[in-house]
Amino acid sequence: MRGTRLELRSESLRINARRARALSAGAELFAMVKADGYGHGLRFAAQSLRDDVDGFGVAMLDEALQLRSDGVDAPLLLLEGVFDAAELVEAAGAGCELIVHSEWQVELLEKTSLPAPVRVWLKLDTGMHRLGVPLTAVDALAVRLRACGQVSLVGMVSHFACADMLQDALSMLQLQRVRDAAARHGVPFSAANSAAIFRYPESAGSRVRPGIMLYGSSPFPDRTAAELGLAVTHRLSAPIIAINEVPAGDSVGYGSSWQAVRDSRIAVVAIGYGDGYPRHAPSATPVSVMNADNSWRRAALAGRVSMDMITIDVTDLPLTRIGDRVELWGDQVSVDEVAQHCGTISYELFCRMTARPERITS
Ligand SMILES: Cc1ncc(COP(=O)(O)O)c(C=O)c1O
Numbered sequence: 001m002r003g004t005r006l007e008l009r010s011e012s013l014r015i016n017a018r019r020a021r022a023l024s025a026g027a028e029l030f031a032m033v034k035a036d037g038y039g040h041g042l043r044f045a046a047q048s049l050r051d052d053v054d055g056f057g058v059a060m061l062d063e064a065l066q067l068r069s070d071g072v073d074a075p076l077l078l079l080e081g082v083f084d085a086a087e088l089v090e091a092a093g094a095g096c097e098l099i100v101h102s103e104w105q106v107e108l109l110e111k112t113s114l115p116a117p118v119r120v121w122l123k124l125d126t127g128m129h130r131l132g133v134p135l136t137a138v139d140a141l142a143v144r145l146r147a148c149g150q151v152s153l154v155g156m157v158s159h160f161a162c163a164d165m166l167q168d169a170l171s172m173l174q175l176q177r178v179r180d181a182a183a184r185h186g187v188p189f190s191a192a193n194s195a196a197i198f199r200y201p202e203s204a205g206s207r208v209r210p211g212i213m214l215y216g217s218s219p220f221p222d223r224t225a226a227e228l229g230l231a232v233t234h235r236l237s238a239p240i241i242a243i244n245e246v247p248a249g250d251s252v253g254y255g256s257s258w259q260a261v262r263d264s265r266i267a268v269v270a271i272g273y274g275d276g277y278p279r280h281a282p283s284a285t286p287v288s289v290m291n292a293d294n295s296w297r298r299a300a301l302a303g304r305v306s307m308d309m310i311t312i313d314v315t316d317l318p319l320t321r322i323g324d325r326v327e328l329w330g331d332q333v334s335v336d337e338v339a340q341h342c343g344t345i346s347y348e349l350f351c352r353m354t355a356r357p358e359r360i361t362s
Helices: 010-023 034-039 042-049 061-069 085-093 103-111 135-147 171-185 194-199 335-342 346-351
Strands: 005-008 028-032 055-058 076-078 096-100 118-123 151-157 234-246 264-269 286-290 296-301 310-313 325-329 358-361
Touching: 010 028, 010 042, 010 194, 028 042, 034 042, 034 346, 042 061, 055 061, 061 076, 061 085, 085 096, 085 103, 085 118, 096 103, 103 135, 118 135, 135 151, 135 171, 151 171, 286 310, 286 335, 325 335, 335 346
Parallel strands: 005 358, 028 055, 055 076, 076 096, 096 118, 118 151
Antiparallel strands: 005 234, 234 264, 234 325, 264 310, 286 296, 286 325, 296 310
16 A cells, blocks of 8 residues: 555534634624645545535536535535536526626626526626726626526625735725625625735625635635634645655756755655646645654755655655655645745645545544
């Protein structure tokens, strides 16, 4: 058994959901479980969270249908709505709520006969300029939606572009725009992602949409998940399978990108980009090694990530032996720290996990 493991913790998901709930002033809590539950497994995420949230957000109908076939009967929100008429009929039949982000989706609702009533949220482009109808079109589109049979306009939504950033000049303007539009039409609004849940309590509206915080990662570059009271949900580890003595001046791995500046001990760990560990993780990315004395010690990547292996510098960890477990991220090294070294975000690290590591769920 290779021993490359991905530990997934449902109690931690629940702790994080309760944290979101406590920060959200009575708003409905819709857990974002798109992209396979941020790489945790759609079914695992939904089953873990079902008693602690009011519904789930997914990016596409297939994800919603998967949840329904797993027996999830909670409200489901399709974040990008439907992509064509056939999906619209199916989504209505499955009782999904839809986001309507473009006029073509309003037209689809106008000309498609639905098997069941459907609840829709009109998505506004309040400044991010990704999905959403222009502010100038909101009133007319809301009137058209209200005139559709079987359609009820239940609210206005928007998404923050910068709520996680150190300098955020946009969120308050975005919030004001969605709030004004919702008030004009006498409906509630939904805007808050994880960053806004922490940072802008006034953005909670009638429904918050946390994602990354549920998965134990900080939305902010300058605050750790532990500081935010979040529990680790995703822990990746693998064993050491070989140890090499590398004389000063020799190099390690593909491209000889890491060179020993002193006589070094290099451990080979059974994980690589074929498992989802990022290939672009540079030398010096931290890992933690569990030594024979049961203590965790930090070490660092030395050389390029291969498909099935990485190499780490354990010169300063004399107790390290073959078989010792190495944590790539989780309790000892946060996923956010690894992401920062890799120039990416935890979202991507989570989503890139492949099927290969053995899943250990608790
Ligand atoms: C529309 C929408 N709402 C909420 C979220 C959750 O964001 P986060 O994971 O940053 O909390 C996302 C994620 O991308 C989203 O696309």
